Amino acid sequence: MALVEVRNLTKVYRVGRVETPAVQGVTFEVREGEFTALAGPSGSGKTTLLNLIGGLDIPTAGEVTVAGVHLNRLSLNQLADFRLWNLGFVFQTYNLIEVLTALENVEFPLLLQGVSARERRRRAQEALEQVGLGEFLHRRPQELSGGQQQRVAVARALVTRPRLVLADEPTANLDTETGLRLIHLMERLNRDLGVTFLFSTHDPKVIEAAHRVIRLRDGRIVEDTARSS
Amino acid sequence: MFKLAWRNLWRNRRRTALALVMVAAGFSFLVLYYAFILGYLVNLQNNLVEAFTGDLQVQHREYLELKPLEHLLARPETLRLQALETPGVRAASGRLLLQGLVSTADFWQNLVLVGIVPEEEREVSSWARHVRPGRFPEKGERRWILLPPKTARRLKVRVGDRVVVMTQARDGTIxxxxxxxAGLLRAAGLDQGVAVLHRRDLEHLAHLPPRISALYLRTRPGVTPSEVRQRLEQRLPDSLQVRTWQERYPYFQKILTLSRIGGLLYLSILLLAVALGVLNILYMNVAERYREFGVMMAIGLKPRYLRGMVLLESLYLTTLGILLGALLTLGVWLLWSRYGLNLAAFSQGMEFLGLETRVYPAMDALGVVGSLGLVYLFGLLAGLYPAWRASRLRPVEALRIVR
Structure with a gap:
């Protein structure tokens, strides 16, 4: 069954009188457990598409359904709730909260979910161990390398056991080797935990690691290929 | 969330410290200025009570200042003793007030003639301390008069000179x-239209047996004038009316209350400037975190929690500022209440009026609640706009902001 359904999705940005279409009539599905890359040059609409699927942005036309919920019909507060309980995000620039330690950053979504302090700590610690950062629980973001920060971000995205993790250029700020290690980590988590990953990238090496690649150009899908893993 | 807001406050230590100093200084200034106003008013009130009104006055119910010869109180000595036996009464002095004229060969002036018995008056008012030049008459001395300095100047008389005092007697003769x-009387509340002389002399002049217009009373410390009034009313005949100085001169009380409220209003305008400074700091704190707010909202933080978090930061800032300000205030207060603040250098008029020139800090419930309330109100108002701006952010817009 499809976890994500995207139908005729269009997003047009307006600046004054100028209209810039970022996504134009895109339709596709992502099944539960997939490890899918959205590939394309910058400006092809990858980030916009991820934002629309994550309910961070509102489409100009078309529909997004995630886990059977029509995102178009939700209010801002309902969207926030939906993201909290169903989605995990990894951003290009890590985007950790700088006043919180690695452990506290990972605990943050659990805090919003109302999980008890002890349970929060246990699950956050476990998530950080899964990404190989068991030693760095009490470091603040600025005391961690780029790769380590991004792994904290992955742990934060996974700690709530979401059904879908959306990652926007997660390796773009990392060197090739660190980037590949991160992708292999995500792949392992996808395999071991069954979490669905949808990530955008323009890095050919990262694209190679994906099980399915949806190629975008100028806001349209130009190719959709599945590979055997 | 509490921890997060707390840590957010310390992201930029220098900026937060600056905001704290502003809040602390604002709060401290507010409290101390209010304490000054109140201290000044208490001083003024004490002076007025001492020099002019007494704590309580006993008069005939029908007595009218416009008809000073009617409804006078007979047997003043008995009445005075009766009052002095009432628990809570410390001193009593009967005064007789009549219209009259004081003149020299060349000048004259209409005055209210106040007849007193010096040894009684010494216990009730501060007049004995405020005769300069000259002296307050002793027991047994007669045919003296005390004039306000302005009247003396107008009549061109000095201490020791002679004046003629005229009044209309009870039978209509002059x-x-x-x-x-004997001296020049510089007591607060006594204007130039008053002259003081011995009551017996005034009675004699007006062809009156012993009579007084009112009995002026001072209460003992620890009892309120209204408590004593109740006791007096039980003892004295129904034809007599006992009134506290506030009841007798309600406009004084109104002026005192208005001055306090006016002081707070004036200060709230000053606080507005402090609030704008704090607003600026909080806003900068928020504006540089838009991207982080975007991340938090992407994770699932609801706008109202975001608003709450920013408000919480402002609440922390205000509370810390108040605590710091309270310490500052305490230090100043201790010094101030020990040494007082001498206003003589700034206002010669006070001394001239016979007012106590040293002002000590004073505080009341309105001051405490008002200062705390105003600082919190302005602190939260300063946090409201940044909080509102933060909660209006759309995650995708906030995430697009590159630092």
Missing amino acids: EARNFHV
Whole structure:
């Protein structure tokens, strides 16, 4: 069954009188457990598409359904709730909260979910161990390398056991080797935990690691290929 | 969330410290200025009570200042003793008030003639301390008069000179007699239209048996004038009316209350400037975190929690500022209440009026609640706009902001 359904999705940005279409009539599905890359040059609409699927942005036309919920019909507060309980995000620039330690950053979504302090700590610690950062629980973001920060971000995205993790250029700020290690980590988590990953990238090496690649150009899908893993 | 807001406050230590100093200084200034106003008013009130009104006055119910010869109180000595036996009464002095004229060979002036018994008055008012030059008469001395400085200047008389005092007697005749100027009376609340002389002399002049217009009373410390009034009312005949100085001169009380409220209003305008400074700091704190707010909202933080978090930061800032300000205030207060603040250098008029020139800090419930309330109100108002801006952010817009 499809976890994500995207139908005729269009997003047009307006600046004054100028209209810039970022996504134009895109339709596709992502099944539960997939490890899918959205590939394309910058400006092809990858980030916009991820934002629309994550309910961070509102489409100009078309529909997004995630886990059977029509995102178009939700209010801002309902969207926030939906993201909290169903989605995990990894951003290009890590985007950790700088006043919180690695452990506290990972605990943050659990805090919003109302999980008890002890349970929060246990699950956050476990998530950080899964990404190989068991030693760095009490470091603040600025005391961690780029790769380590991004792994904290992955742990934060996974700690709530979401059904879908959306990652926007997660390796773009990392060197090739660190980037590949991160992708292999995500792949392992996808395999071991069954979490669905949808990530955008323009890095050919990262694209190679994906099980399915949806190629975008100028806001349209130009190719959709599945590979055997 | 509490921890997060707390840590957010310390992201930029220098900026937060600056905001704290502003809040602390604002709070401290507010409290101390209010304490000054109140201290000044208490001083003024004490001076007025001492020099003019007494704590309580006993008069005939029908007595009218416009008809000073009617409804006077008879047997003043008995009445005075009766009052002095009432628990809570410390001192009592009967005064007789009549219209009259004081003149020299060349000048004259209409005055209210106040007849007193010096040894009684010494216990009730501060007049004995405020005769300069000259002196307050001793027991047994007669045919003296005390004039306010302005009246003395107008009549061109000095201490020791003679003046003629005239008044209309009870039978309608005009009586006049010589008096020597014993001194110049500089007591607060006594304007130039008053002259003080011995009550017996005034009674004599007006062809009156012993009579007084009112009995002026001072209460003992620890009892309120209204408590004593109740006791007096039980003892005295129904024809007599006992009133506290506030009841007798309600406009004084109104002026005192208005001055306090006016002081707070004036200060709230000053606080507005402090609030704008804090607003600026909080806003900068928020504006540089838009991207982080975007991340938090992407994770699932609801706008209202975001608003709450920013408000919480402002609440922390205000509370810390108040605590810091309270310490500052305490230090100043201790010094101030020990040494007082001498206003003589700034206002010669006070001394001239016979007012106590040293002002000590004073505080009341309105001051405490008002200062705390105003600082919190302005602190939260300063946090409201940044909080509102933060909660209006759309995650995708906030995430697009590159630092």
